[in-house]
Amino acid sequence: MLQLSRFPIKTSKDAQKVSDNRSTSLLLQAWFIRQEMAGAYNYLPLWLIVLKNIENVVREEMNSVWAQEILMTSLWNKESWLKTWRWDTVDVLFKLPASGNKEYALNPTHEEVVTPLIGEFIQSYKDLDSMSVYQFQTKFRNEARAKSGLLRWREFLMKDLYSFHKNLDDLDVYFEEVRQAYVRVFNRLWIGQDTLYAFASGWAFSKYSYEFQTKLEIGEDNIYVCSDCGQAHNDEIVEWVFSCVNCKSAKYEIVKTSEVGNIFKLGTKFSSSFGLNYLDEKNSTNEVVMGCYGIWISRLMWVIAEYMMDEKGLVWPESIAPASHYIIVIWEDNLEKAITLAKEIETKWWNVIIDDRTGKVWFGQKANDADLLGIPNRIIISPKTLEQGGYELKGRKENEGKIIKI
Amino acid sequence: MLQLSRFPIKTSKDAQKVSDNRSTSLLLQAWFIRQEMAGAYNYLPLWLIVLKNIENVVREEMNSVWAQEILMTSLWNKESWLKTWRWDTVDVLFKLPASGNKEYALNPTHEEVVTPLIGEFIQSYKDLDSMSVYQFQTKFRNEARAKSGLLRWREFLMKDLYSFHKNLDDLDVYFEEVRQAYVRVFNRLWIGQDTLYAFASGWAFSKYSYEFQTKLEIGEDNIYVCSDCGQAHNDEIVEWVFSCVNCKSAKYEIVKTSEVGNIFKLGTKFSSSFGLNYLDEKNSTNEVVMGCYGIWISRLMWVIAEYMMDEKGLVWPESIAPASHYIIVIWEDNLEKAITLAKEIETKWWNVIIDDRTGKVWFGQKANDADLLGIPNRIIISPKTLEQGGYELKGRKENEGKIIKI
Numbered sequence: 001m002l003q004l005s006r007f008p009i010k011t012s013k014d015a016q017k018v019s020d021n022r023s024t025s026l027l028l029q030a031w032f033i034r035q036e037m038a039g040a041y042n043y044l045p046l047w048l049i050v051l052k053n054i055e056n057v058v059r060e061e062m063n064s065v066w067a068q069e070i071l072m073t074s075l076w077n078k079e080s081w082l083k084t085w086r087w088d089t090v091d092v093l094f095k096l097p098a099s100g101n102k103e104y105a106l107n108p109t110h111e112e113v114v115t116p117l118i119g120e121f122i123q124s125y126k127d128l129d130s131m132s133v134y135q136f137q138t139k140f141r142n143e144a145r146a147k148s149g150l151l152r153w154r155e156f157l158m159k160d161l162y163s164f165h166k167n168l169d170d171l172d173v174y175f176e177e178v179r180q181a182y183v184r185v186f187n188r189l190w191i192g193q194d195t196l197y198a199f200a201s202g203w204a205f206s207k208y209s210y211e212f213q214t215k216l217e218i219g220e221d222n223i224y225v226c227s228d229c230g231q232a233h234n235d236e237i238v239e240w241v242f243s244c245v246n247c248k249s250a251k252y253e254i255v256k257t258s259e260v261g262n263i264f265k266l267g268t269k270f271s272s273s274f275g276l277n278y279l280d281e282k283n284s285t286n287e288v289v290m291g292c293y294g295i296w297i298s299r300l301m302w303v304i305a306e307y308m309m310d311e312k313g314l315v316w317p318e319s320i321a322p323a324s325h326y327i328i329v330i331w332e333d334n335l336e337k338a339i340t341l342a343k344e345i346e347t348k349w350w351n352v353i354i355d356d357r358t359g360k361v362w363f364g365q366k367a368n369d370a371d372l373l374g375i376p377n378r379i380i381i382s383p384k385t386l387e388q389g390g391y392e393l394k395g396r397k398e399n400e401g402k403i404i405k406i
Numbered sequence: 407m408l409q410l411s412r413f414p415i416k417t418s419k420d421a422q423k424v425s426d427n428r429s430t431s432l433l434l435q436a437w438f439i440r441q442e443m444a445g446a447y448n449y450l451p452l453w454l455i456v457l458k459n460i461e462n463v464v465r466e467e468m469n470s471v472w473a474q475e476i477l478m479t480s481l482w483n484k485e486s487w488l489k490t491w492r493w494d495t496v497d498v499l500f501k502l503p504a505s506g507n508k509e510y511a512l513n514p515t516h517e518e519v520v521t522p523l524i525g526e527f528i529q530s531y532k533d534l535d536s537m538s539v540y541q542f543q544t545k546f547r548n549e550a551r552a553k554s555g556l557l558r559w560r561e562f563l564m565k566d567l568y569s570f571h572k573n574l575d576d577l578d579v580y581f582e583e584v585r586q587a588y589v590r591v592f593n594r595l596w597i598g599q600d601t602l603y604a605f606a607s608g609w610a611f612s613k614y615s616y617e618f619q620t621k622l623e624i625g626e627d628n629i630y631v632c633s634d635c636g637q638a639h640n641d642e643i644v645e646w647v648f649s650c651v652n653c654k655s656a657k658y659e660i661v662k663t664s665e666v667g668n669i670f671k672l673g674t675k676f677s678s679s680f681g682l683n684y685l686d687e688k689n690s691t692n693e694v695v696m697g698c699y700g701i702w703i704s705r706l707m708w709v710i711a712e713y714m715m716d717e718k719g720l721v722w723p724e725s726i727a728p729a730s731h732y733i734i735v736i737w738e739d740n741l742e743k744a745i746t747l748a749k750e751i752e753t754k755w756w757n758v759i760i761d762d763r764t765g766k767v768w769f770g771q772k773a774n775d776a777d778l779l780g781i782p783n784r785i786i787i788s789p790k791t792l793e794q795g796g797y798e799l800k801g802r803k804e805n806e807g808k809i810i811k812i
Binding site: 006007008009034036037040041042043044045048051066068069070071072073074075076077094095096097098099100104106113116117118120121126127129130131132133138140142143144145154155359 | 413
């Protein structure tokens with residue numbers, strides 16, 4: 001339960017900085033985030049609740065494919081990045097000078113960490129039956145030009161999962177399991193129906209990799225959707241002449257999207273660099289085959305905000321909203337009734353915001369804030385509703401409330 | 407529920423690197439952590455569960471003093487650090503070169519971030535009734551010589567809380583509330599009785615600051631405990647002649663400790679640098695008074711491990727253990743019974759580890775691992791216990807188990 005009268009972050013001294021997209025303006029206005037530096041945001045209390053709710057949805061689905069959660073460091077030694085030749089080739093890699101003439105990498109991705117780490121636990125084929133780990137960790141990218149809003153962040157949160165297998169066949173099976181887990185994640189976050197599963201270019205071990213791309217008017221990507229079979233392709237694999245990888249059709253439609261996840265068959269690229277081998281049934285040495293699977297958690301939050309918002313403000317899916325109910329108290333006399341009701345609601349739902357602000361905060365502003373914040377259910381307790389025997393309940397997307405008896 | 411037969415991290419290809427303290431050796435041996443770089447550790451699954459359990463204890467107590475959880479960035483702009491003159495004076499500050507000839511700070515502490523951030527929400531004295539925020543965030547320190555084990559980390563997790571007040575009197579009141587919350591935290595983590603509340607040197611606004619120091623033989627600090635009244639002092643405030651700040655006694659005893667938390671009255675040092683003012687009842691402008699309160703979460707985990715361990719291995723307090731029960735399955739036939747029992751236990755307790763490893767993992771190793779991992783309760787299901795009508799239950803510190811009927 002969160003009483004706005006005691007909530008520190010409620011008014012703003014200055015007018016909000018206008019952002020280049022509307023969801024960011026709404027998130028600033030609704031006390032969710034603050035940007036001070038291009039490409040790096042501070043998370044205020046309600047935003048942090050949304051983040052944790054999204055993490056929990058993703059965590060449940062990653063656990064459902066038997067992956068184990070770990071947490072790897074942000075700093076990493078230069079030697080590991082030299083082994084994969086990526087110290088000098090990854091242009092967004094932050095290189096951190098340190099005491100004793102040392103230099104560390106500030107990880108933008110964790111293959112260089114996870115491969116030797118998990119290698120320690122792999123000896124024989126028996127260790128490779130279900131070997132996958134994931135983490136929620138901050139990533140850093142030395143972007144030349146960071147943008148406000150959805151893209152090009154210098155610091156952001158990612159869920160990255162890595163899997164380890166005996167051969168490409170085993171990888172294929174697990175890859176499909178994770179793909180289905182991703183579909184479940186985006187469905188639970190209410191963006192599933194407009195999130196495309198698009199072919200993208202692969203590496204030596206796989207012709208294609210795959211992106212999860214959510215349709216958005218302000219999206220930064222162009223996705224080519226086959227007019228005949230509906231298969232999506234990213235722009236990397238569309239050559240001079242478009243040809244659908246599925247049905248070979250030459251007709252397509254371009255859709256604006258934003259990337260929320262990608263899955264990739266790494267093959268033996270990293271096992272090879274770090275000497276990650278296993279002994280098979282015949283006691284021969286083989287290279288471990290790897291896959292990696294990312295979800296851009298911070299960007300996903302923005303995409304959901306942008307995708308769901310309406311003319312009144314933000315709209316959160318019930319699965320991740322910062323609160324299930326927003327109770328507007330009209331007279332202070334009714335605060336006690338509101339607290340009792342909130343406690344009852346919290347036994348069945350999750351968090352309740354009570355707008356018990358006094359002073360110059362009138363009903364109109366409270367009702368606007370309930371909409372702006374995007375809380376799924378709004379309740380009004382006033383002398384008028386009590387006269388009618390209860391309180392008024394209204395869904396965020398409904399125009400009219402109805403009286404519920406207490 | 408966690409079945410070790412499906413758990414990726416269970417055996418180790420190489421012998422563990424020996425550390426300079428026993429708790430770190432145990433944590434390596436028991437698959438909790440891996441160090442690849444001095445002063446930075448990867449957290450494996452069981453360690454991450456302990457971390458989250460500790461975070462939850464701390465979170466509950468911070469919420470009990472009406473603080474709101476936020477999350478601030480790791481990267482920060484050089485200008486803010488120049489404003490407080492700390493860019494050139496904090497010797498452990500990592501300075502990160504970035505695109506476009508920029509330089510960022512990689513935050514070792516967040517006063518430079520939180521002061522302007524929260525300043526945006528402070529206008530009048532009315533905004534200062536209960537204004538405190540906290541976060542769990544990674545901190546980075548450019549240590550010249552990082553150590554293994556408890557100290558001198560380059561990357562570690564901290565809980566830091568910042569409070570904002572009208573005047574020193576208000577700060578004093580809130581400061582005492584947080585101090586009591588800290589006492590509750592350390593009690594709930596079973597180290598309260600040996601955690602001293604020690605005077606340390608303050609700044610211009612307060613004669614003293616305060617440290618929470620846990621008694622440990624391998625501790626890096628010397629704490630001077632008054633032989634007459636028991637008051638603790640750190641070495642900074644012990645001059646040529648010891649004199650207890652409480653009773654003026656000159657007798658003391660030196661105790662080895664490790665610092666797990668500190669609380670500090672910042673006064674107006676940072677408000678002054680960032681122009682953080684408020685209008686009082688008479689419409690005059692005043693500087694906001696601040697306090698800051700840290701708990702070294704990563705070090706706290708080590709201190710608890712070191713403090714609680716015994717000759718058999720780690721011992722976790724029930725409040726934060728990675729699992730409440732460790733079930734040893736002797737014959738595979740009994741796995742189903744173990745799973746049924748685990749489900750029942752998890753309705754009342756939390757996580758259950760089922761040791762259903764087969765192959766060359768015999769009973770002796772399973773029993774040793776149950777002790778090594780420090781799980782509070784061990785259960786054995788075997789033909790022998792079933793013959794006696796149930797399973798054997800033994801507490802981690804008990805020598806004999808007893809049969810519980812199914």
